[in-house]
Amino acid sequence: MAPKVLVSDKLSETAVQIFRDRGIDVDFMPDLGKDKDKLAEVIGQYDGLAIRSATKVTPTILEKADKLKVIGRAGIGTDNVDKEAASKKGVIVMNTPFGNMITTAEHAIAMMFAVARQIPEASASTHAGKWEKSKFMGVELTGKTLGVIGAGNIGGIVCDRARGLKMKVVAYDPFLSEERADKMGVEKVELDELLSRADFITLHVPLTDQTKNILGRENLAKTKKGVRIINCARGGLVDEEALAEMLKDGHVAGAAFDVFKEEPAKDNPLFNLPNVVCTPHLGAATTEAQENVALQVAEQMSNYLLTGAVENALNMPSVTAEEAKVMGPWIKLSDHLGNFIGQMTDEPIKAINILYDGSAAELNLDALNCSLIAGIMKSINPDVNMVSAPLIARERGVKISTTNQNQSGVFEGYIKVTVVTDKRERSIAGTVFSDGKPRFIQIKGINIDAEIGRHMVYTTNQDEPGMIGMLGTICGEHGVNIANFTLGRSKAQSEAIAMLYVDGEFPQGAIDALKATGKFRQVQPLEFDVA
Template identity: 65%
Template sequence: MAPRVLVSDKLSPTAIQIFRDRGIEVDYLPDVGKDKEKLLEIIGQYDGLAVRSATKVTEKLIKAAKNLKVIGRAGIGVDNIDIHAASRRGIIVMNTPFGNSITTAEHAIALMFAVARQLPEADQSTRAGKWEKNRFMGVEITGKVLGIIGCGNIGAVVASRAVGLKMHVLAFDPFLSEARAQELGVRKVELDELLAKADFITLHTPLTDKTRGILNAETLARTKPGVRIINCARGELIVEKDLVEALKSGHVAGAGIDVYEKEPATDSALFDLPNVVCTPHLGASTTEAQENVARQVAEQMSEYLTKGAVSNAINMPPITAEEAPRLRPFIKLAEVLGAFVGQVTDEPIQEVEILFDGSTAAMNTRALMSAALAGLIRPQVADVNMVSAPIMVKERGIIVSEVKRDKSGIFDGYIKLTVRTSLRERTIAGTCFSDGRPRFIQIKGINLDAEVGPNMLYVTNVDVPGMIGLLGTICGKHQVNIANFALGRNRPGGDAIAMLYIDGPIPQAAIDELVAQESIKDARPLEFNVGDA
């Protein structure tokens, strides 16, 4: 029986034809995504579901999707899909990471011009029969400083266009290397300098815990008086009420807003301000972009449903059925190693070296490297997957190298990740035991044996008596239960580390108390996606 796909949002006819040309039955019901009850009623009939942003793929819907094997998102954002629920049901979630980059970048530039010259308001005034030539005094773009927050794929396109407009471009992006910045013709800066110097600020960073509300009352107060702000990324990057106050006071001269804290945005305080240009999430709304993402999602879903090939999957590595049983635990290990370094490294990464020792050297190291890179940058780029991670790393000018060698130690095989920045070098190694679960076996050259759990506490300290008791006492005081405890040191009285597997997130008050101790150098809470570990 031929696979069946439901397209529940508006999608280009090109995508529908691609499904049919590949022998897949497709039902194009572009309005059913908005009808939750109807969608629940029919979803059990389908092997694939193709959506844009209107359809909300909830846990309830996924439970009803008895035959669903793949969900394809025509676009990059997967906020409308419950990834965890899909993963637990074995449903692959795919997106199309780069199909609308140029379109979104162009919309940001268009908003910048509209805000600079007050075009929408001038248009309304003129159509009303007025001739208020002196009222609409704008500012030039040429020679102004543009600050880009997030200089990945879309931000880089904005940068190239802005350089062509003779703007001076500053970029804040923890993953942007100096070499890549020079290639783009921008100057890499810290956020404080960007806020202080930019005449225009445009946001192109993904929404993560670190970037949520990156422009708020405190950071807006540090911006240059008269700054103009553009947001075509995610509404939650800006605290809207704080932006409204800054616009009313005149500190922020204008804003171009395409995305909002809550969408659809039918009632916003921003709508009442004359110095704001608002559009209804049009960043990806061009004929070319919609054709690109529609074609890509149809091709990816068809390849999986007819051949088992996986590409641009959010929750599954690109591996063949033959190698899956042995490779999958090491895919998770590589991702965990990358996630560790990504969470403890604050400065920009310049180089990444991945060593495959023993049996791991004979595996699909390309998949393993992609998993490690995805884990490495996921703290900053939430939607990254194993396919897009190498591209994003390359765009940021990070040098990646691979080393393979025969078995050199007591382990049959292990993976070692080394990351270099301008300030330091970090190393971590791990392996998988017979139970298939990842374990840390070396950190900063110090040997240990630490089982990896969803929530962990990483402590660096001076090797002094009583450290175990101190850590246990502070954790107990803050109701933090320790499931496992691993220690290591380089020499008696020297540098030491502790890895604690804990039952849940550790309160910030506990972290503050730990770092206040004279013998503790640093303490960091860590989170890892280890499934049921």
């Protein structure tokens, strides 16, 4: 029997025809996604569900989806899909991360022109029968310095277009190497330098704990007087209230926003201010982009349903069914190893060197590599997945090398990853025990045996008496319950490390107290997906 797919949002007829041409039975009901009760009623009939943003795939929907194997989102954002519930149900969630890059980059450039020349206000004035030529004095883009925060896929296109406009481009991106910056023809700088030099600032980063309010009040105060700020990336990257104040006092000359902290934005501090251009999240709203992502998701879903090929999956690796049972724990280990490195590294990564030893070297290393690299990069880009991560790493100039070797130690097999930056090398190794649980077995060349939990803390200190007691006392004083405590040292009275598995988020007060002792060189809270 042919696989059956439901299209519950407005995908193009061409995309729907792709399913039919591939021999898949498809029902095209573009308004069904808005009716959650009706969707829940019929979803049990389908092997695949193709959606945009109108359909909300909740645990309730998934509970009824007894046949469902794959959800395909035409676009990059999957906030409307409960991915944890989908994973538990065994449903693959795919997206199309590259279909709207050019469209979003072009919108940012268009917004920059609009705010530079006050085009919306001038248009409204002229439509009103006024002729206020002297009122709308603009500025040229040629020769101006554009500061690009985030030089990944979309940011990289913006850099290229801006150079074509004869702008000077400076970029801040922790994952941008000097070599990659040179190839792009941009100057790599730290954030403070970008803020002080840029005439225009455009943001192209995801919203994470690290990037939230990256242009907050303090950083906005560091900007050059007369700067113009463009945000077509994510709401929440800019403190909108602080920006509104600086627009009113003249420090910021203009702003152009396509995204807002709260959407749909019915009321916002930026609304109705002079020389502020606002659009209703139109970054991907072109006919070409909408068609591209629709065609792409239809092809991806068809490939999976007919051949088992997995592309752009957000919740599983590219692994065959035969490999999945053996690979599962090692995939999880590789993700944990990468996640550790990603959370510990805030410098541009030049190289990722991965060593597979013993039984680990006999597995599907492509899938393990993808999982590990995704783990490293998702700390700065939560939209990354195991398919896109290696491509993104290569685009940023990161060199990836893999080495296999026969069993060389006490473990039947293990994985070791070493990351190289301009300042240091950082390494971690892990294995899977016979119970199927991943463990960290070495950090910085120091042997340990650390169980991996959702909330962990990594510390370094000089090996001396009393450190364990001090660490435990401070944790107790701040209500931290330690589930597991692992120590290691290279030799007596040298550097020592500790990995704590704790029952909840490690409070900032405990971090500050540990650092205030002057004994702990590093105190780093860590989080791992152990579901």
